[in-house]
Amino acid sequence: MIHDPTSDHDDAEAADNDSTEGENTADGRPHRRIRSFVTRAGRVSTGQRRALDDFGPRFVVPYTPQPLDWDATFSRSAPRVLEIGFGMGATTAEIATARPGDDFLGVEVHEPGVGALLKLIGEQGLENIRIVQHDAVEVLEHMIAAESLDGVHIYFPDPWHKARHHKRRLIQPGFVSLLVSRLKPGGYLHLATDWQNYAEQMLEVLSAEPALDNTSDAGYAPRPDYRPVTKFERRGLKLGHGVWDLVFKRR
Template identity: 70%
Template sequence: MIDPTLAPAPAHPAATAADATAGTPPAGVAYPKTIKSFVRRAGRTTTGQAKAFEDLGPRFVLPYKAAPLDADAAFGRSAPLVLEIGFGMGEATAHIARVRPNDNFLCCEVHEPGVGALLKRIGEQGLTNIRILQHDAVEVIDHMLAPACLDGIHIFFPDPWHKKKHNKRRLIQAPLVAKLAARLKPGGYLHCATDWQPYAEQMLQVLGAEPLLANTAQGFAPQPEYRPLTKFENRGLRLGHGVWDVVFVRRH
């Protein structure tokens, strides 16, 4: 799960994936036995968020079902489909959906105040191209998303798990990346962003080791125009903290 303001901690530039080999983790990074896309966090749902749940939840929150998703039916139209894993309080999600109205965004988040906050933004901004699954994204990927069904994937500021002994809990690990790559259409993209140097290095290594993916840049990518700077991120940049984007595409 993403921290409510989209960015959990500062970071600095990292290395390339040149030393990574297919199917092997970065040095010192073990794979968890079970991948989870989130960590339960405390938080209270505000009155406004609760009202958004009541008013907009039936339309924009999809029930989890262990069956392939009919995206056209869920969105009421046929359009490119982008999966977002962990959207925090939905600030960037709403912005991207607004500037890319021709794309559909399927967004996974278990943090109830975050879901309520995004629903509130949907109502305030009149957005129609977002659907939310309040469920573990790994199970959504495994059971609801068919191979080659996605045009894009966004993973912005996942929990960096700063301590080395906790690195195995990081979301970006080879087993999950393999699942994601398989669900991208040829030419589809996987966009990750972090502001924590060791995690940025791991992202480049793990994505670079996935044979179905190719980096769009020599190392880190320029920040795509659609990804906004959040208030937290702007504050970090003023303090000299870096933010790094990693963008890979599914090979044809």
């Protein structure tokens, strides 16, 4: 989910005692797997609710533990791009408008964001977006076939900026390995963040993945033309904050 850099992530405090995958409790029961998000109780507006009702049946794909048939879902064969955590969907809609020849599957857990993107889909008549409202890890594991994606977008994921929360960041070696397994050879992975420490971690993790090559000799890439500047990013830039893009390709 695209985050507001002004957020203090108070709900991370409540999540700080969550368990790590693979460890057991004192009575031997397995801990829950750490999720890459915290479910926030956002209010769904009247317009978002109407969009969920009107456009959800057509554009929201139910989660199922089996590979998605992209050609049947989009009624065509086209390059396939997965976006993880699209927030309120404005960036997704803008990219889909600029790239009508590509199909975009957006994964987001928060209902207001799903409703907001559906509203944009309806207003702009977009046909090349579908949505899965579910945990991205399970979608990748079960709905995305190996070597089936032409691209992956992850923009401004929650930075979990306190050091003790860094383990909750989405971009970790195991998750990147899963992403790479779903990319076609030559497929790209595009990340962006406005937290320098997270950018450094992203660069380190992606550079250590043997199946990926950095497209930029400088480490961080110039912002590709297709990625619009978000309102939070624009505000941060005015305040002198940095933004880092990373674009890697699968060998």
